[in-house]
Amino acid sequence: xxxxxxxxxxxxxxxxxxxxxxxxxxxxxxxxxxxxxxxxxxxxxxxxxxxxxxxxxxxxxxxxxxxxxxxxxxxxxxxxxxxxxxx
Numbered sequence: 001x002x003x004x005x006x007x008x009x010x011x012x013x014x015x016x017x018x019x020x021x022x023x024x025x026x027x028x029x030x031x032x033x034x035x036x037x038x039x040x041x042x043x044x045x046x047x048x049x050x051x052x053x054x055x056x057x058x059x060x061x062x063x064x065x066x067x068x069x070x071x072x073x074x075x076x077x078x079x080x081x082x083x084x085x086x087x
Contacts, residue, residue, distance in 0.1 A: 003028070011035055018048075025058045027051030044072075 007015040012035055019028035030049045035042055050056040059065070 003031075006030070011037075024062075025050065025055040027055055029055075 001018065001020050003017040003019060005014065005016045007013060014031075014033045016031050017028050018031055028051065032047045032049070034045045034047075036045070037043075048059075050059065
């Protein structure tokens with residue numbers, strides 16, 4: 001997997017491309033990660049733009065969405081433990 005950072009605005013935004021070495025969907029994707037802090041909490045929003053509807057639909061049908069959601073759930077639990085230790 002490879003990609004190129006197109007925009008980095010600390011601590012608010014990262015935009016980077018994503019392309020698999022052994023591509024299982026056509027083209028590359030553009031990932032935009034936005035971090036917004038409000039009231040001591042940070043919300044992360046990630047948007048993935050695929051080059052075609054077919055590529056997007058293929059990714060959604062692959063089950064990858066469930067894997068990503070599970071990873072974010074684990075990250076949330078980890079960050080809760082870090083927050084508890086530093087409070």
